[in-house]
Amino acid sequence: MELNNNICKPTKHCKNNWKVRFKQWNTQTVILIPVAAAIVCYINSLEGDFLHDDIFAIKSNRDARGESSLSEVFYNDFWGKPMVDKTSHKSYRPITVLTFRWNYYLSGGHPYAFHVTNVLLHAMMTGLLVYTCMDVFLLHSRVCLMTGILFAVHPIHTEAVSGIVGRADVLAGIFFLISFNLYIKSLDVRWQKSSVLVPEVQSLTLLCLSLVCGGLAMLCKEQGITVLGLSALYDVLICSRPGLIRILKGRKLRDGVVSLTKRIGLLCLVGVGFLVFRVWIMNGQMPLFQHQDNPASFSPHFLTRCLTYSCLWMYNGLLLLFPSTLCYDWQVGSIPLVESIYDLRNLATISFCIIMASLMWHWWKSFDCQSTSDATLTSLLLLVLPFLPASNLLFRVGFVLAERVLYIPSTGYCILISQGIHYLLDRFPYRRIHIVSASTLVLLVLIGKTWNQNYTWISRESLFRSGVKTLPHNAKAHYNYANYLKDKGSMAAATDHYQVAVSLYPDNPSAHNNLGTLLSNKTQAEYHFREALILCEDHKGAHVNLGSLMFDRGEQEVGISLLQRALEIDPNYEEAFLALAGMMVETQDWDEADRLFQSALKNNHVSAQAYHNYGTFLHRRGEETQALEFYQRALDVDPGHIVSIIDSARCLKNQGRLVQAEHNLKQALKIKRDDATMDMLGVVYFEMGRSREAILLYEDVLKESPNNTNLLFHYSQVLAKNLEFRKSEVALQQAIRLSPNSIEILTQMSKILGQQARHKEALPYLDHAITVAQRTNDKQALMDLFLQHGDHNKDLQQYSAAVKSFNEALGLGGNTPNVHLNLGALNHIQGKYAEAKQHYLLVLSMDPNHTIARDNLLKLERVLSQENSKL
Structure with missing residues (x-):
């Protein structure tokens, strides 16, 4: 190949001219291609909603919404609970929460901005990885490019990038690489040219900045602290490798050893300091996990724990190598425990261990070589060290397997695979077309998988449905999908999935509790609520639901005590406040109900449900104007809170503001077409x-x-x-x-028939309605029915029957001018003048200006005077 003015001209004698062309690619190009791939590959995730853990970490988190002080962010966990709270998850990630807070402030809480930020951070991480491979690991440009592209498009990252809370892993990865780069940059650069046996620190500032970034990585996510271990091992095994070899061969070496010892000591000291801080901020408490979170760690058998843990490591390796089965949650039922040495999965575990051992042996064989670029060791360090906090070796973790925790370890995997392809291209140059074609095909498959997996993170329905489809034996997947179906209103389907979840994992108290809320059979519902409390005696939801059931059944004291217990468990539990307030309304303890509603609003002033329930309370008390105000507050919090839209329309209708009521009802129908809403709109029309x-x-x-x-x-x-x-x-x-027993419908039928003068046909409907009202002892309804019954009999000229009906109404409290007027007229017609006069006088005593009664009384007196004159 001839080189002329920086232009490569291949000759017939040059078979490897493609290598020369590749080497001419500048650094910017090698970085920009993977960065562009990272953005393009996740562009379809931008329309995703807040899903799964996003709801608790962002939408329900006052710290993320910017409603708490900045200082509170540094005392609360990732979900907004104080770190000292015994129920806290103990995940301390204030830097990540601050980025959520920033997104929330800029976007008003719209998920689009959160997703854009995640994709840009992933692109930044990709660029940093490529830069690290080129400038620190000194890998071939081809390896750096392949590493970057593979990392950018690998499907294992969809949870970390498409799931908003996965940002914790991405941010930790960014600070992880920045810290590592700063640490290496702080050393004497001559070690890279093998002129220095043990490098010394040339910039204390960069070293301190490295440690600060290591701390920031830990404040983004816990595994970020492992960068200190990576820096120490890379320093000893690669940067100081020539000096270490010299020491191992028995030769004395003093220059640089003191500096190395100080550096490693400083890293250890800072690492211990970080760990002490984490223990202090957790108040010395470890998070309280349940059996379903990590069944293997709760096994009493040491062999089961060892075999299952090692099997899980193998599964993580398989997910990196063959990411065909991906799921947002790998809890109970996804990966059964390995309880016997005869389990066939142990063969896969052994194979995995052999592969890892072979890689270590490959590196060890070249240990005494003077190469400062060791891709194998670098890959293994990046693959293993960041994974240690999730391995169950150091402490119990709250999951079986989580794809998001592989975000940083996957950097080592990508380097390892890329280095392997590079080796194949060098080893078999005559097969390069096949190798490049196969590699390209694999990348396209990975891109397709990532693109498709992004769609599962678009909505709750797609995410939870994918979990059931991917891992049908995962009880948690069925439970989450049932929760979605319940919220959607598909109660029958939700019940089915709750039952599947209970059958797969009977020890899940929340599945029992939620199933109980959907069962029409109250005995079965009570069984599941009590089962939930047996499994978890502090299950606040089960206390509320069982208490509500007991209250409705007439055991009011028991019901109220159960809800009070729920508030003892969680003094800020909104559902308990609202349910207990509802009970106070039923017992007509208005002041206590008002206090409880106010407490619920004080604890969470962005709860649409709390505003709505308080509005309903005010509406029931007849304070419609105030009720309308609180319905509007609920809509300010959640414009799509359809119940508040409908109830506000009901208030507006009652106030005669029919045009506004019509507008609200049409707005509700745009959200969800519902028969009741359509019915109310018809009434408004x-x-x-x-x-x-x-x-x-x-x-x-x-x-x-x-x-x-x-x-x-x-x-x-x-x-x-x-x-x-x-x-x-x-x-x-x-x-x-x-x-057939609806008093309202039977009464309406009698009225329609009465309007057509079909009084005889109307009476049987009224008779049936009266029977139903007598059975239910509804005195007001009975009085109205007897009045109508009297009117129909009067029109049929069945005066005795009419008098009987009006007397029945009178006996039920119908002591009104209208009743007495009818009785006076009927007695008047029947010639019972004394009784008639008595009723006319009663009407006038109630209403002295009643014209009809006065006229009828005059007529009656003329009749009486005529009769007296005849006598």
Whole structure:
């Protein structure tokens, strides 16, 4: 190949001209290609919502929402609980929380900005990795490029990048590499040219900055502290390798050893200091994990723990090598415990150990070589050290397997694979087309897998459905999917998945509790609530649900005590406050109910449900204006809180503000088409005088819900108002078939028949309604029914029956001018003048200006005077 003015001209004698062309690529190009790949590969994740842990770490976290002071961020855990709280998860990541806070401030809480930040941080991490490979590890440009692209597109990173809370791993990785780079830069650069046996520190500033960045990495996520171990081992085994070899061969070496010892001592001291700080900030408490979080760590058998842990390490290696099966949660049922040495999975574990041992042997064989670039050792250090905190070797972790924890270790894997491909290209140059083609094909497959996996992180439905599909024996996947279905309103499907979750893992108290909330059989529901409390005596949700069930069953004291216990467990538990307040409303302890609602709002002033429930409380007390104000506050917090939209429309309708009520109902229907909302809109149309629109609306919705009695009832009312009595009667007959004991529907039928002067047909419906009301002892309903019964009998000229009905109404508290007027007129007609006069006088005593009563009384007195004159 001829070189002329920096242009490569291949000759017929040069077979490896592609190598020369590759070497001419500048540093910027080698970095920018993987960075671009990282951005492009995750561009379809930007439309994702807040999912899974994002809800608790961001949406429900006052620290992330910017509602707490900055100082609180440094005293609370990743989820917003004080680190000293015994229920805290003990995950201390204030730097990550501050980035969430920044995103929330800029975007107003919209997830798009969070996802953009995650993708940009992943691109930054990719660029840093390539730079580190080139400038520190001194790897070939081809290896750096392949490492960067492989890291950028590897599907194992989807949880860390597409899942917003995965930012903790990405940020930790960035500070991890910055810290490592600064540490190496702080050393004398001559060691890279093998002119120095043991390098010395040339910049104390860079060394201190390295330690600071190591601390920041730990404050992003706990495993960031392992950068100190990487720096120490890389310093000893690679930077100071010539001097170490000289010492091992028995030769004396004094120059540089003191400096190396000081550096390693400083790293150890700082590492211990970081660990002491972590123990102090946790108040000396370890996180409290449950059996379902990490079953192997709870096994009483040492052999089971050893075999399962090693098997899990093998699974992590397989996920890096073959990322075909990916899931957001690998809890109970995903990977069964290895409880016997005869388990076939042990063969895979042994194979994995042999591979790792072979790699170590390969490095050891070349230990005494004077090479300062050892890709094998570098790969193993990056692969193993950052994974140690998740290995269960040092302490119990709260998961079986988590793809996100492989984000930093995958850097070592990517270097190892890229170095292997580089070796193959050098070893078999005549096969380079096949090797490059195969490598390209693998990368395309990985890109396709990552692109497709990003879609699973777009919504709750796609994420939880993928978990059930990928790991059908994972009880947690079924439980999470059931929670989604429950929130969506698919109660039957949710019940099925809760039952599957309970059958797969009967010891999950939350699955029992949530299943109980969906069961119509109260005995079965109570069983599951009590089972949840047996499994976890401090399960606050089960206390609330069991307490509510007992209260509804009439055991009010027991129910209230259970809810009070829930508040003892968690003094800020919103659901307990709201449920207990509801109980106080039922017992008409209005002051206590008001206090409890106020406490719920004080603890969480961005709770749409709390604002809504307080609004409902005020509405029940007749304070509709104030109720409307709190419904609006709920909508300010959550514009899509459909219950508040509907209830605010109900308030507006009651106040006669029908145009605003119509607007709110149409807004609710855009969110979710619901029969009850359509029904209320029809009523609003009716009250606005738009009967034809109301009729068309009811006819449209009844096509989909022909057996909805409320729709049929209101449809009949509109038709009757429009004088379409025949159609109104048909609708009511259908409603009566569906609800034969509805007093309201039976009464409406009698009214429609009365409007058509079909009083004789109307009476049987009223008789049935009276029977139902007597059975339920509803005195107000009975009084109204007897009044209507009297009116129908009066129109039929069945005066004795009419008098009997009005007397029944009078005995039920119907001591009104209208009742006495009717009784006076009926007695008057029947010639019972004394009784008639008595009733007329009672009317006038109640209303002295009652014209009809006065006129009737005058007529009666003339009749009496005529009779007296005849005598």
